[in-house]
Amino acid sequence: MTHTLDCDVAIIGGGMVGTSLASLLAASQPQLRIALIEAQPFAQADELHFQSSFDARSTALSYGTATILRELGLWETLQQHITPIAQVHVSDRGHFLGGVIDAKENNLDAVGYVIENAWLGNVLLAHVQAQKNIQCFTSSTVTALTPQQDCALLNVQTDAQHFFIKTSLAVIADGGDSPLRAALGIGTQTRAYGQTAIITNVEFSEPHCGVAYERFTADGPVALLPLGESNNAQQSALVWTLPAAEADEILKLHDAEFLVRLQERFGFRVGHFTRVAKRFAYPLQLVLAEEQIRSHIVLLGNAAHFLHPVAGQGFNLALRDCVCLVETLRDAIALHQSPGDLSVLQAYLRKQALDQQLTIEFSDKLVRLFSNDQLPLIALRHLGLLSLESIPFIKNQFIAQTMGTAGRQFRWKLPEENPVNPGGDTVMDSHLHGNDDQAINNTDYDVVIVGAGLVGASLACAIAQTDAAQHLRIAVIESNHHVQQFSGEQFDPRVVALTHASQSLLTNIGCWDGIVAQRVCAYREMKVWDGEGTAAIEFDCADVQQRHLGHIVENSVIVNQLRARMSALPNIHLIQPAAVVDVVPAEPAFPRVRIALDNGAEITASLVMAADGATSRVRELAAFATREWDYDQQAIITTVRTERPHEFTAWQRFMHTGPLAFLPLQHQGDAHQCSIVWSADDELAQELIALDDAAFCARITSAFESRLGRVTACDKRYAIPLRQRHATSYIQPGIALVGDAAHNIHPLAGQGVNLGLLDVIALVQEIERALQRGIPLADYSILRRYQRQRLASNLGMMSAMEAFKRLFGSRSLAVNWLRNTGMRRLNSISAIKKIIINTALGVS
Numbered sequence: 122m123t124h125t126l127d128c129d130v131a132i133i134g135g136g137m138v139g140t141s142l143a144s145l146l147a148a149s150q151p152q153l154r155i156a157l158i159e160a161q162p163f164a165q166a167d168e169l170h171f172q173s174s175f176d177a178r179s180t181a182l183s184y185g186t187a188t189i190l191r192e193l194g195l196w197e198t199l200q201q202h203i204t205p206i207a208q209v210h211v212s213d214r215g216h217f218l219g220g221v222i223d224a225k226e227n228n229l230d231a232v233g234y235v236i237e238n239a240w241l242g243n244v245l246l247a248h249v250q251a252q253k254n255i256q257c258f259t260s261s262t263v264t265a266l267t268p269q270q271d272c273a274l275l276n277v278q279t280d281a282q283h284f285f286i287k288t289s290l291a292v293i294a295d296g297g298d299s300p301l302r303a304a305l306g307i308g309t310q311t312r313a314y315g316q317t318a319i320i321t322n323v324e325f326s327e328p329h330c331g332v333a334y335e336r337f338t339a340d341g342p343v344a345l346l347p348l349g350e351s352n353n354a355q356q357s358a359l360v361w362t363l364p365a366a367e368a369d370e371i372l373k374l375h376d377a378e379f380l381v382r383l384q385e386r387f388g389f390r391v392g393h394f395t396r397v398a399k400r401f402a403y404p405l406q407l408v409l410a411e412e413q414i415r416s417h418i419v420l421l422g423n424a425a426h427f428l429h430p431v432a433g434q435g436f437n438l439a440l441r442d443c444v445c446l447v448e449t450l451r452d453a454i455a456l457h458q459s460p461g462d463l464s465v466l467q468a469y470l471r472k473q474a475l476d477q478q479l480t481i482e483f484s485d486k487l488v489r490l491f492s493n494d495q496l497p498l499i500a501l502r503h504l505g506l507l508s509l510e511s512i513p514f515i516k517n518q519f520i521a522q523t524m525g526t527a528g529r530q531f532r533w534k535l536p537e538e539n540p541v542n543p544g545g546d547t548v549m550d551s552h553l554h555g556n557d558d559q560a561i562n563n564t565d566y567d568v569v570i571v572g573a574g575l576v577g578a579s580l581a582c583a584i585a586q587t588d589a590a591q592h593l594r595i596a597v598i599e600s601n602h603h604v605q606q607f608s609g610e611q612f613d614p615r616v617v618a619l620t621h622a623s624q625s626l627l628t629n630i631g632c633w634d635g636i637v638a639q640r641v642c643a644y645r646e647m648k649v650w651d652g653e654g655t656a657a658i659e660f661d662c663a664d665v666q667q668r669h670l671g672h673i674v675e676n677s678v679i680v681n682q683l684r685a686r687m688s689a690l691p692n693i694h695l696i697q698p699a700a701v702v703d704v705v706p707a708e709p710a711f712p713r714v715r716i717a718l719d720n721g722a723e724i725t726a727s728l729v730m731a732a733d734g735a736t737s738r739v740r741e742l743a744a745f746a747t748r749e750w751d752y753d754q755q756a757i758i759t760t761v762r763t764e765r766p767h768e769f770t771a772w773q774r775f776m777h778t779g780p781l782a783f784l785p786l787q788h789q790g791d792a793h794q795c796s797i798v799w800s801a802d803d804e805l806a807q808e809l810i811a812l813d814d815a816a817f818c819a820r821i822t823s824a825f826e827s828r829l830g831r832v833t834a835c836d837k838r839y840a841i842p843l844r845q846r847h848a849t850s851y852i853q854p855g856i857a858l859v860g861d862a863a864h865n866i867h868p869l870a871g872q873g874v875n876l877g878l879l880d881v882i883a884l885v886q887e888i889e890r891a892l893q894r895g896i897p898l899a900d901y902s903i904l905r906r907y908q909r910q911r912l913a914s915n916l917g918m919m920s921a922m923e924a925f926k927r928l929f930g931s932r933s934l935a936v937n938w939l940r941n942t943g944m945r946r947l948n949s950i951s952a953i954k955k956i957i958i959n960t961a962l963g964v965s
Contacts, residue, residue: 135159207331577732764830
């Protein structure tokens, strides 16, 4: 008779991910009944039966992974057979630039560690077998997994018997070709790289000194990871990525021929290659499960995301997924929730989605950028490697991602004191959880937008006029008492360079015709040059068959038209003036966001969007983490009159003290006025602000090299301190950051507002999609999709602008030569210029 076993968590797959999760769960929640099911028999897990082998496969453990294994109490045992990585050397074959990540520079014992898979598996398995609350089923196959109303039912087959396991949570960790994932009908998104990884170990003539090498070639990366328990050891694990056809050819070579080909590809950084172990080959592709969770089911490890090995992130990401899942289950169990409840698993995915997204994008973009010999990508590689050496921010981001320390910090262990009172009830935070009946002027909305500036007002109009959103109640909260009014006599000091994508949004909202009727200036060309050299780049709208590259528009013109459009939409309620004084995010017990205002009112919403600028109060109150730093510069803005007409051209000169931009304006046919943005070091900025008008006009004429003749007049000058800021996540339950509230960028490319409007486009598309499909606005998947579209893209643009700022701010002769050479070469290749123009226009 077939019998049924009960457990709390069943883990299908007893590899490194499955045993890691079992160990973490047992340590965090010793009361849980855990089943670990593995199709293969377990090896004997003890030191006597472990023999290090030259043919053994290895894994690179990140610094973050080592921290988790230390907390688990396994590190002392693992250290018997690990190799610390003292330094990571990143280089591009055939080019002189490279980057180095050094443990000592970062005050660390090691950047990471290399360990034989067999030893890591041995230690994890021994730990699992020692836990009383883990029952192991080896040589056992799960032939079917059936979700039920309150559990998952596993059909288990062994050589001798057949039985069922009933579990609250089934964890599928059975590898990249997961048969259970396929059986459940969970599809995958696949990107084939057309490459094969040859994995083996090699010996060479020089000691490795604890250095790991990542050598990028046109055909794919070559990685060497140090092995041996001493820095004087002379062997490393090799991961050699090649086009599939070439990999097949190289696999057939005799050892001596193989080493010759490797020497040609890698060079002599470790001396001569002398020996190679047994070779393994793996076709490479990025495989992402279209679903990671279902009620009572979660996918982990390669079953959820199978990555290119270029950055060694696969196991490290999987372990962070495990820790996040354990942390989430711990919190759920404390609230008496079932481990398999869909809401619990959604909370896990919500917490871990950003880490997954950044790691997957990091690995994918790295291999696609460096495995290509097209000229634009070579230029990007040069810039990236130069940035890695010379720009602390970019280097720190790269280091954090490589070392697995870029994500959130986990608290997966049991707390020292149980957060329950003697009566057994959970102690809850009482902050702003008062009786709803006592709230003053309590009003419920579907959507609340905080900030009625350019981005916030655009967002409100774009949502409100969507066909599917006509029934929504939308509130827009603005703290300022007055709206900046458009003056037809003088130009506003603050202007925006709108891209085609931004123009399309304003057209769809119904504002563009009104903006054009007030005052705009289209520009047809852009001229950029290096003030410290001789190189220049010119962009022309004719190169991409467009009538213009964009429009320069005063902020007040846009905002006034948006305000007029808002007042014409009956489902928008403007609350002004009112400031947000408290925010309570949504939670399972009350799935609406609560906002307290300074006038005593409290309003609630299914969805709150913070568009309240760079110093966002909502971001602060909701405790969004940010990465930010001062540039020690100020942007001086004003309007100037020039001796010669501006030629409907945007001009920008880069200087080591900061860029100077002239943006064309026009009034009743007069083309002699420009809005200027002069980003200058603090000391220079203060000096320029203190000058009288005549002296300032003379200084700016000189700085601009008299490209438009003399500057004959200027309006009042304003100085704005420059600071870069980026939220590490744009979303929380029921809350999204938009525009400058999410990302504040250096103004050198005029992309700040355009990035914010791209946020608006993405968020509105997701809201419209949800409404059409009947998905509640409180569903977190809406915000996850928005963040997936925008966070990596914004971060890429911000990193590029940071790189340009540092690149052109350097007075190094080598950097000067590189940027001038690059600019001249770029200006001569029309195909690359078209790509840049279309990307900037937002039409690519």
